[in-house]
Amino acid sequence: MRRIKFITSAVLLSLSATVFAQSDTDNKSIMNMKMNAGVITRKLKETRKFYTEVLGFGVTFENEFYLLMHTPNKQAELSFLLPNHPTQQPIFQPAFEGKGMYLTIEVDDVDAIYREIKQKNVEIIIDIRDEAWGDRHFTIQDPNGIGVDIVTYSGQG
Template identity: 30%
Template structure:
């Protein structure tokens, strides 16, 4: 399983304030859909953190996102092992295919691939 990046997701009602604060540490806004904003390190764009008010289409806000090369293979492997799928495999309007799964620590993980 090839992992492209891992991004912590922070539930927040203060997206603008977060952007200013993390900007002081060298982060720049690379995505903003109004309900989720992702910041990346200016000198290393794979170092990222996301802030979200709530997830637009899922019942819960994930604790982290893991981008994989093949989301369908990840989904099949986790289902086969009996993992709890919190949000089904879905093609989202913003260009990702994703699902949410609960890890052994009770954390919700957004597993995704870009279209």
């Protein structure tokens, strides 16, 4: 599969590795920041299968209650955690309920990825289309109900 990278969502989460400069009055320092979004789900096996077989992700780390995956180019990660696991604090206990989250994956050639995913018989939620603001994209859904928008930006709009 071709190069894939996540694009940031101002409303949700930045899944891409980010480097930014923080300035103060005396000096400038560079701070490296890496972040991965996490989804609490009972569907670890189904999730692993979807992201590896449909999108070409790799497994960075895995145990019986946690799954950390990376994009094919290893520039972004996404994690999954079993709900109500005794090793986790209360904030990490409730399961995601399948609404209110999406992922955007930018690719070099959305049409090629679209054909690859169609050949895998993955259900297309929003068929491939061009938007007035310049995006060409389509959407699939992961086993947790998360919409995965796959897009090529044209730079127009």
